[in-house]
Amino acid sequence: xxxxxxxxxxxxxxxxxxxxxxxxxxxxxxxxxxxxxxxxxxxxxxxxxxxxxxxxxxxxxxxxxxxxxxxxxxxxxxxxxxxxxxxxxxxxxxxxxxxxxxxxxxxxxxxxxxxxxxxxxxxxxxxxxxxxxxxxxxxxxxxxxxxxxxxxxxxxxxxxxxxxxxxxxxxxxxxxxxxxxxxxxxxxxxxxxxxxxxxxxxxxxxxxxxxxxxxxxxxxxxxxxxxxxxxxxxxxxxxxxxxxxxxxxxxxxxxxxxxxxxxxxxxxxxxxxxxxxxxxxxxxxxxxxxx
Numbered sequence: 001x002x003x004x005x006x007x008x009x010x011x012x013x014x015x016x017x018x019x020x021x022x023x024x025x026x027x028x029x030x031x032x033x034x035x036x037x038x039x040x041x042x043x044x045x046x047x048x049x050x051x052x053x054x055x056x057x058x059x060x061x062x063x064x065x066x067x068x069x070x071x072x073x074x075x076x077x078x079x080x081x082x083x084x085x086x087x088x089x090x091x092x093x094x095x096x097x098x099x100x101x102x103x104x105x106x107x108x109x110x111x112x113x114x115x116x117x118x119x120x121x122x123x124x125x126x127x128x129x130x131x132x133x134x135x136x137x138x139x140x141x142x143x144x145x146x147x148x149x150x151x152x153x154x155x156x157x158x159x160x161x162x163x164x165x166x167x168x169x170x171x172x173x174x175x176x177x178x179x180x181x182x183x184x185x186x187x188x189x190x191x192x193x194x195x196x197x198x199x200x201x202x203x204x205x206x207x208x209x210x211x212x213x214x215x216x217x218x219x220x221x222x223x224x225x226x227x228x229x230x231x232x233x234x235x236x237x238x239x240x241x242x243x244x245x246x247x248x249x250x251x252x253x254x255x256x257x258x259x260x261x262x263x264x265x266x267x268x269x270x271x272x273x274x275x276x277x278x279x280x281x282x283x284x285x286x287x288x289x290x291x
Contacts, residue, residue, distance in 0.1 A: 001065065006084040013072075017081055018065035019058035019089075023049025026119070028095045028276060029085070030057040031102030033125070034205060035161070035190045035198045037064025040099070043265040044272070051273055058085055060105075062197025064189075073200035075208045079108040086117055093119040095276050099261060100232060101205045103128045103241075111213030122222040122275060124268070125258050127232055128210045128241045137209075139236045146206040150199050157198065161190045167230050170257030177263050186259075214244040221248035222275040224268065226256025249275065 003016040020038060022045055030041045038057035049055045059066040061081060062073060082105050086094060094117055098106040103126025110118070133140035152160040165171075165186045169178045190198075223245070225238030234252070242250040251271060256264050 003066075004085055004088040006061070006081040013069060015061050015067045015069055015072075015081070017058055017061060017067075017085060019056055019085060020045075021054060021056040023052070023054050025052035025054050026093065026095065026276065027054045027056060027089075027091045028097060029082070029091075030055065031082070031096065031098040031105050032057070032060065032063070033100030033102055034201050035063065035193050036186070037189055037192055039064070039189055040186075040261065044097075044261065044269060047269045048273065048276075051277070053276065056085070056089070056091075060101075060197075060201075062201070063193040065192075068194040068197060070196060071200075073197055073204055075104050075108040075204055076112065078105050078204070079112050082109050083113050092117050095120045095122065097122045097124065097272065098126060099124045100258065101127055101201060104205055104208060104210060107210040107213035107217075108208070110216055111210075115217070115219045118219055120220040120222070120276065121217065122224065122272060123238075123241055124224045125226065125229060125232055125260060126223070126237060126241060127205045128237065129214055129244055130209045130211055130240075131206045131232070131236070132209075139240075141206070141236070143206075146202055150202050153195070153199055153202070157195055158187070158191060161187050165190070168257065169259040169263060170228060170230070177257065178259075182262065211244060214241060217245055220275070221245050222271070223248050223250045224253065224260070224271060225251075226253040226258065226260045226264070228255050229258045231258035 002019050005014050006017050007014050032038050032040050037059045041057050045055055062068050096106045103123040106121050107128050130137050133142050165183045171177055223242050225234045227234050242248050253260055253264050
């Protein structure tokens with residue numbers, strides 16, 4: 001198994017971060033959502049390496065096979081972990097693909113480290129720009145809703161994950177978007193995380209404001225969001241992220257739920273491949289501006 005070591009900027013404790021890679025060529029890093037791990041990208045990692053891409057997926061600290069420290073699940077630390085992965089693997093001209101909570105890592109990484117080592121970024125069902133309802137973010141979600149999520153996790157995490165999975169993939173009595181075995185697989189991946197990390201990351205993705213981070217993005221951006229997303233509603237996420245990044249390519253998946261990496265896997269793979277491989281005049285001008 002492959003690991004890099006990363007340190008928390010607050011505690012200076014070393015943490016082992018697990019990563020997996022497939023293929024050779026242009027580097028693409030996949031950042032998983034909450035409360036899953038890198039294995040959620042199974043269908044992307046089975047296809048994209050066939051197209052001259054070096055696909056790297058890692059487990060966020062506290063999730064999957066990475067170490068499970070008691071603290072330091074803030075986005076500054078999570079961005080530091082991503083930075084260590086890029087540096088220790090000696091990567092450049094990287095495309096970052098972040099799903100849901102993983103979109104926050106992209107935004108905060110750019111906010112802290114800039115875009116010198118990046119080529120492009122893709123936000124998929126992302127939590128950006130800001131989930132929490134505040135005076136200057138009136139369309140956000142009330143803090144009490146996130147408090148209830150934490151309470152449910154703390155009371156019966158397996159039961160919460162089971163119900164959350166159905167909403168995640170848009171499963172209803174009349175709409176079986178995924179199979180029962182896939183829901184069980186999803187539950188298994190989620191339960192591989194530590195309960196502490198699961199709870200602390202709710203605070204991180206709900207309370208972190210990425211608006212200023214997004215304004216710093218000067219490289220090509222792809223935004224993909226489903227308009228039937230009941231986990232991260234499109235009107236407070238995809239739409240607003242696109243508004244803050246005017247040069248972004250924004251693709252809305254009609255009728256797609258949050259977990260579109262499964263329900264719309266062929267379309268997502270095609271859109272990612274097209275974005276990674278195609279260079280147009282807008283992207284080229286952005287590259288010149290970056291230099």
